[in-house]
Amino acid sequence: MLETRDLTVRFGGHVAVNAVSCRFAPGTLTAIVGPNGAGKTTYFNLISGQLKATAGTVALNGRDLSGLAPSARTRAGLGRAFQLTNLFPHLTVLENVRLAVQATQEGPHRRGLNLWSIWSDHRDLTARADAILIEVALKAREHDTVASLPHGDQRKLEVALLMALEPQVFMFDEPTAGMNAAEAPVILDLIRKLKRDRSKTILLVEHKMDVVRELADRIIVLVNGQLVADGEPAEVIASPIVQEAYLGVAKA
Numbered sequence: 001m002l003e004t005r006d007l008t009v010r011f012g013g014h015v016a017v018n019a020v021s022c023r024f025a026p027g028t029l030t031a032i033v034g035p036n037g038a039g040k041t042t043y044f045n046l047i048s049g050q051l052k053a054t055a056g057t058v059a060l061n062g063r064d065l066s067g068l069a070p071s072a073r074t075r076a077g078l079g080r081a082f083q084l085t086n087l088f089p090h091l092t093v094l095e096n097v098r099l100a101v102q103a104t105q106e107g108p109h110r111r112g113l114n115l116w117s118i119w120s121d122h123r124d125l126t127a128r129a130d131a132i133l134i135e136v137a138l139k140a141r142e143h144d145t146v147a148s149l150p151h152g153d154q155r156k157l158e159v160a161l162l163m164a165l166e167p168q169v170f171m172f173d174e175p176t177a178g179m180n181a182a183e184a185p186v187i188l189d190l191i192r193k194l195k196r197d198r199s200k201t202i203l204l205v206e207h208k209m210d211v212v213r214e215l216a217d218r219i220i221v222l223v224n225g226q227l228v229a230d231g232e233p234a235e236v237i238a239s240p241i242v243q244e245a246y247l248g249v250a251k252a
């Protein structure tokens with residue numbers, strides 16, 4: 001369970017995220033919606049540690065992560081998509097995924113010079129990397145260098161690297177932004193697949209209401225940094241606060 005308690009950040013006099021308390025359970029995809037400037041990305045930054053909170057806490061399975069740097073939060077199980085700086089453009093797709101898989105393994109391949117273990121670990125790593133490449137439909141591209149991939153495939157690879165880290169929480173901030181009509185469905189399909197794993201918690205900041213309607217099990221709404229609605233998608237979308245504040249529908 002991921003939990004934020006009274007999570008708050010102030011920029012000068014402006015409270016961008018204001019005492020947001022919320023719990024996110026495994027097996028649930030929660031969409032975070034709200035008008036421009038409502039604090040959605042800032043809330044993500046506070047959870048992933050890119051930004052330090054003025055007050056409040058972030059905890060995963062009861063462990064307080066508030067004092068940790070982003071990399072330590074990733075190791076603790078918080079995976080944020082499209083924030084990775086570790087794509088190696090001149091290595092192949094397979095090499096990139098293998099390195100990510102390797103980075104998550106504790107121990108065995110670092111056991112010193114045991115040729116049998118090196119060979120068998122190598123086989124395990126390759127098998128795991130293979131499975132991920134099949135999952136994200138990049139197997140046909142495995143020997144291409146990252147630099148030669150079209151933009152949409154690079155985004156897919158970023159999701160693949162995140163999957164290799166096996167986080168408990170997947171955070172997507174407008175995952176299809178800047179994608180063309182052919183690329184966007186591929187990323188959405190990956191998120192759909194992730195949803196099938198009921199042990200994962202998924203958070204999605206998304207402006208496109210058709211995407212939210214289709215993917216979300218729950219919607220929370222931020223307005224002026226405050227959590228103003230939380231519930232079933234149909235109910236939240238129909239609520240006056242969303243109709244007015246988010247969809248810009250005038251009061252009847």
Ligand SMILES: Nc1ncnc2c1ncn2[C@@H]1O[C@H](COP(=O)(O)OP(=O)(O)OP(=O)(O)O)[C@@H](O)[C@H]1O
Pocket residue numbers: 011016034035036037038039040041042043
């Ligand atoms: N580092 C910062 N310094 C000062 N103000 C900031 C900083 N980051 C965000 N803000 C302000 O905090 C508020 C929330 O911004 P944020 O980007 O989180 O909104 P958002 O809901 O993600 O918006 P959008 O939907 O447009 O992406 C805005 O008023 C923004 O200008």
